[in-house]
Amino acid sequence: MVVGESARIRGGDAVLRVLEANNVDTIFGIPGVHTLDIYDALIDAGKINHILARHEQGAGFMADGYARATGKPGVALIVTGPGVTNVSTPIGQAYADSSPILLIATNQERKYLDKLEGNLHEMTDQMGFMKPITKWNKRVMEVGDLPAAVTLAFEALAQGRPRPVHVEIPIDLLAEEFAMPSVAPAKVVTARPTDDQIQQAADIIKGAKRVMIFTGGGANTDECAPFIAGLAEELGAPVVTSLMGKGSIPEDHPYAVGAFGYRWSNDNPSVEAMTGSDLAIVIGTGLGVRTTGDGSMPLPRKLIHIDIDPSEIGARYDVELGIVADAAETCKALLDAVHCGARSQERWSSSEVKAIREKIVAPADERTAGYIPYLNALRTGMDRDAILVNDMTMMAYEGVRYFPIFEPRTFLFPRGFGTLGSAMPTALGAKVGRPDRQVVSVSGDGGFQFTLEELGAAVHHQIPVAIVIFNDGTHTAVKAAQKRTYPGRYIAVDLVNPDYVKMADAYGIEGIRAESPEALTEALNHAKAKDMPTIIDVPIQLENY
Structure with missing residues (x-):
């Protein structure tokens, strides 16, 4: 939604206007003397619900749960200093698990930033403290820049790997008034695979004897899951999931092997799906050391690796083809190619997959x-x-x-x-x-x-x-x-x-x-x-x- 131009308003009101423009319906937080101007504005912001946590760590976990369950950014509003250090644990968790959180945090007045002058909640480098566990950070130094900064935060959330972002606002900006321009929602551009990449993937699939699919958290979305099931059915490909991929295919689906477990070991029954295939389509996972038992997982030698994060492609396993793009868009295009004839030479039968699944659940x-x-x-x-x-x-x-x-x-x-x-x-x-x-x-x-x-x-x-x-x-x-x-x-x-x-x-x-x-x-x-x-x-x- 677009929020129209207004008369002069406080910085605190401006923050909420941008949240409303980006369809935020809930904020998790605890008020403090450094966030009073935003909380006062919340009284008049009827479209935004506030959940009062009992500890900033709880607010961060709630924002993370909201994001994981909905796919929409969770928003946490946190005070300077100990509020930020308290919320750092759930923000670190969200960063590790690719969960989109917008952290809005206050800091000292501009003249006191990063100084130890005896002020309440002061830190020497609050921005530096948060940088290792957020993918994008912005400190706003002029009240007129607030709308653009918060909008940029939403754009950062929507681009690439979903991870937390952080907007830091000195408290004197929140009470300062300015003429608020109209605000449009953040621009969202979906990363799509190229036609050439899909053709290369189709050729690799046609050259394979039997295919398996391995899914991670990047595939575990309402948008992607139907295409994974479709690929499994059309290719006769068993689907093994990581812990984070659990849910990317119903575990009673005829081609679902299921999640292999909390820890990988090479006596896991899902090995049969890997060693019995000569091509794996790997979707939305970095194949990290915990997922693969430090690279001991015997995936097929040929991999098509699909992930939104370019740093994960080929990082731990050699790939035949890497596609840096949205998982749902890529799986949709792959399924279209399969419908047009890009099929492996053989299929796994549903009875073979069922036999592996029965060993998994025993x-x-x-x-x-x-x-x-x-x-x-x-x-x-x-x-x-x-x-x-x-x-x-x-x-x-x-x-x-x-x-x-x-x-x-x-x-x-x-x-x-x-x-x-x-x-x-x-x-x-x-x-x-x-x-x-x-x-x-x-x-x-x-x-x-x-x-x-x-x-x-x-x-x-x-x-x-x-x-x-x-x-x-x-x-x-x-x-x-x-x-x-x-x-x-x-x-x-x-x-x-x-x-x-x-x-x-x-x-x-x-x-x-x-x-x-x-x-x-x-x-x-x-x-x-x-x-x-x-x-x-x-x-x-x-x-x-």
Whole structure:
């Protein structure tokens, strides 16, 4: 939408005008004395909702969850100094996982920037602090430049790899008045493949015996997923996904092998799809060291690599053809080429793919088998298009392989940064962005306590998320690592926990203790009908020490 020219207004009002022009409907933040002018303008900005977090880290996670669930930029409004350092963890997570966040942060008055003069919240280089975890930064030094700067931030968000951007505004600009020009939405240009690239890809496909497809987070969108399914069906190509690609094809599709798991190992059943193909179409993944087991994943020697980030093409595996373009546009063009005859010499049969898939979903060992009833209970208690928001916890690690997902953007995971405690506030942001979807967060008892204060935001804004806490009284992943590395020697991993059901009662919401997988399903179905958050405490003892 275009926001028309206005009389003289404050810088704080101008920021909101540009957000409105770019169809922002929600801001996550906490007011402070440095952001009063923007918050005062929010009173009159009826089109923008504000979610009051209880900590800037929570605001950042909420913005990240909103972005991951919707594909639209999440917006966080943060105060100078400690507000910025607090939000840096979720911004770092969003950077690692290619999630688009617009961070609007204040700083000191212009005459005090980057100086230590004894002012509140001062830092010597706040911009420098944020640069390593944002892809674009702009410090605005004149109030008249504010509209253009925020518009440029939206353009940066829309170009290339989706990652956070940062606009820094000295606080004296926010109260200063100027004549606001009309503001148009940011220009968005989609990177499309060339005709020559599609022809080269078609020729490579025609020369292949059998094809497989490997997808990452860049393919896990509503726009791209139908074309991936179409390519799989037309080529008879099995689809293996990374953790971040989980959801790019329904995992009950005849050609879906599924996600290989949290960690790669060469005894994984998906190896059959790789070694049985002589061409891989790799979509929306950098094939990073964690995804590929430091390059040990036996992908076919011939690769067509499609990614929006040119630095990822051929960085770790040699490629026959690299295409730097939007994944959905490229897959659409490839599918058109396949329809015109660009087919491999042979197809995988759906029965062959099903046999691999059955091996994927079979428990890898006795220990893993203990987790599967709880994952099945989660799935049974969730809608097909429900959003599962994972923390760094053992149940979530096993869920990468054993929890089936059917829609894009419905399996959210802090993969790159591995941020403990992110799930619950990320789920709140996801629910705000997708109020039409059931949203469930999964945390361990230790991780949940990192951000439990955001229960206040959930209750305050009546965000009906099911908050599942798998409770075994310890930091399980670390204790298991201690067992492997120093058998019998444990330190600083066992926890003293609150009663989470009583905690729910203290917030005036329902708390349920689910003592079995069946009780977990029942609790999820119960929570689904609520218009407030529900805590579901699930006592487990699934590891042996």
